[in-house]
Every structure is written in C-alpha cells, then in structure tokens.
Amino acid sequence: MIDFWLAAGLMLLVALAVLLVPVLRGRRAQAEEDRTALNVALYQERLSELQGQQQAGVLTSAQLESGRAEAARELLADTEGTQSVRHSRLGRVIPLVAAVLVPLLGLGLYLHWGASDKVELAREFRQAPGSIEDMTTRLEQTVKAQPDSAEAWHFLGRTYMAQQRAADAVPAFERAASLSDRQPEVLGQWAQALYFASERKWSPQVQALTDEALKADAEEVTSLGLLGIGAFEEQRYNDAIGYWERLIAVLPADDPSRAAIQGGVERARGKLGEAGQVERPATAAVASGATLKVRVELDASLKDKVQPGDSVFVFARASNGPPMPLAVKRMTVADLPAEVELSDADAMMPQLKLSAFPQVQLVARISRSGKATDGEWIGRSQPLASSTRDLQQLSIDSPDK
Structure with missing residues (x-):
C-alpha cells in the first residue's frame, strides 16, 4: 500500500499548490504595490522641490518644465514591469485555512467511503496462493x-x-x-x-x-x-x-x-x-405404467449443420403440468435414426411419472453443450395420450428458440 499512499500524497501536494500559489502571488503583488507607492511619493516630493526653487528665482520656467519631465521619466522607469494589483475579497486567512482543512477532509472522506481494502485485495490476488x-x-x-x-x-x-x-x-x-x-x-x-x-x-x-x-x-x-x-x-x-x-x-x-x-x-x-432383493430392470415399467415408443430422425436439411458427437435428448413432458421432463433418454447425432422407449422407469423424479399425466408431448433436442435444457435444433410432437402404444415419428427439423 506504500505506493498507493505516495500517489495520494502527491495529489494532496498538487491540491495544496492550487490553494497556496495565489496567496504567495498576493504577497509579491503587495510588495510591488508598496514599491510603486514609494516611487510616487518621491516623485511628488521632487516636484515640490522644483516648484520651490522656481518661486525663489533659482530656476526659470523652462528649467522647471525640464525638471518635471526628468522626474516623470524616472518614475516611469522605476514602475516599469509592475502588474496591476487585484484585491481579493477572501483575503489571506481563508486560503490558508482551506489548505489545512482540504487534506484532512479528503483523508476523512476516503477512510469512510474509500476502498483501500479492495485495493489491497487486488494486490494480493496478483500473486498465486501458496x-x-x-x-x-x-x-x-x-x-x-x-x-x-x-x-x-x-x-x-x-x-x-x-x-x-x-x-x-x-x-x-x-x-x-x-x-x-x-x-x-x-x-x-x-x-x-x-x-x-x-x-x-x-x-x-x-x-x-x-x-x-x-x-x-x-x-x-x-x-x-x-x-x-x-x-x-x-x-x-x-x-x-x-x-x-x-x-x-x-x-x-x-x-x-x-x-x-x-x-x-x-x-x-x-x-x-x-439382501436377496431383485434389481428393478431399467427398461421395464410397472405393468400398469406408461411406455411410449418413438422413432427419432434428423431432417435432411440439418445434416450439414450438426456434428456426429452432438448430444441428442429424447424426452416426454406433460402437456399441462411441470415443464421438466418426465422421462428422458440420451444419445448422439451419430445414432440417428433410432427407436427409443420412454417409460415410468425412466422418470426423472419418482413423484413425476409418465403414467401420472394423461397427455404428454414428445421432444427431441440436439445440444452441442450436452445440456438437455439448452440446444440448437429441436423436434416436437403434437400432444398425445401417455397410454399410446403405437410407434411415434419425431423429426428434428427446427431451430431451438
């Protein structure tokens, strides 16, 4: 954090300069003003002397005018280069007080609202943890x-x-x-x-x-x-x-x-x-359960737009019910065309089975990312009864929007 505080200190010095430079310039202007006033006083004294000598008969009128011109030239030479003085209504006290308060106020505001902890954290994250x-x-x-x-x-x-x-x-x-x-x-x-x-x-x-x-x-x-x-x-x-x-x-x-x-x-x-128990076959559904048979094909117009390794998800979802799949099977584009069976044994959740919903929709989705919920191409069937036994035809032919 040393470099951070050094940078902050430099910015404070710049701010102090902005406040103090006008004060210093004011002092210089005052010195010039005092010098000009002295020169004017000397000029007026010289004129008085010349007039006294002219009245005493020592100087002629021409000599008086010559003396006046010489005094004027000397006054102009002494005051040449001086600048007009601008009087500030703020005076000198207010800038000096501000020069002290501004750094203190800035420091206090930064400590309250600043982000020195985030600066230090960013510095630490530049190095790999040990x-x-x-x-x-x-x-x-x-x-x-x-x-x-x-x-x-x-x-x-x-x-x-x-x-x-x-x-x-x-x-x-x-x-x-x-x-x-x-x-x-x-x-x-x-x-x-x-x-x-x-x-x-x-x-x-x-x-x-x-x-x-x-x-x-x-x-x-x-x-x-x-x-x-x-x-x-x-x-x-x-x-x-x-x-x-x-x-x-x-x-x-x-x-x-x-x-x-x-x-x-x-x-x-x-x-x-x-335990003497029998494994429940993955492909067998309960006798009263639902089993849907579907043949999935890829539309000819999409053959050049997909890759053989792209995932294909075939699933059934309720026409009127939760949006999540009731049963799903996974394959790849290389497996198409293919026939699959969806049954209660393929239920995604035990409480959501095909047989629990009278009407379902069949969906086949191609997903390059390998996620069933996100894909590029899709095919959908019309709603059908979950008790249907006939082979269903499903073509993947539309963009997945």
Missing part, C-alpha cells in the same frame, strides 16, 4: 469487501467443502443461492453441505433443495449424486442405482468421476444380492 488455506483467507476477504458477489460466496463454499468444513460451507452456499436467484447448481451444493454438516442425516430441507434443483435442471449432477448417496445410506439400493445411472448418463465420457459412480452402482447391486 495453499488452499491462503485461498480461503483471500475469499473470506473478498466476501467482506464484496458482500453482494454470488460468485465469491459460491467459491468460498466450495473451498470450505474441499477442506471438509461443511458447517462453514452451508451459510456460504445459502448466501450464494440468494444472490444468484437460486441457481440449480448452487442449490445442489447447498443441499450437499447441509447433508454432510448434519453427519449424513437426510432432512426435509435437503430433500426440498434437491427437488427444487432438479425441477429447474433435471441434469443437476450434485443433486443426483446426493440423492443416490441418501438412498444408499437408507438401503434403498434400487433408488440409488437409478439416481447414479442417471448421473452417469449426463456426465461427459471423459469425466474422471464416472468410474467412482459406476463403482457405487456395483456396490448397490451387491447389496441387493446380499
């Missing part, structure tokens, strides 16, 4: 300096979680959720922090946060993973397998966490075998 503890300290300073930054609170919560400080992460994620309009990603991480802070005990608040996150984004990975953990801890192994398989389906192929999640699925299957 450890995660250093990063945590910097983020804590950031949220103090910028309490309305959702990103800062979010990163602070994640840093706390990396240090296994779940209890500290809870208020950080809560604040981030409030400032970010409750983004699904932040809600999922808030729920995760609550779960671990309560010693892995599921609570109504954790359930509500995961439900809210998945309602806004059916692919929110933290919520899917957390729901799988909660189901596994409660020995609901079929539910755990379902959540984790949904998570694997939305993760990129090169994601390093896929292997760990697949390992969790295998452990859940092992637990089912130990």
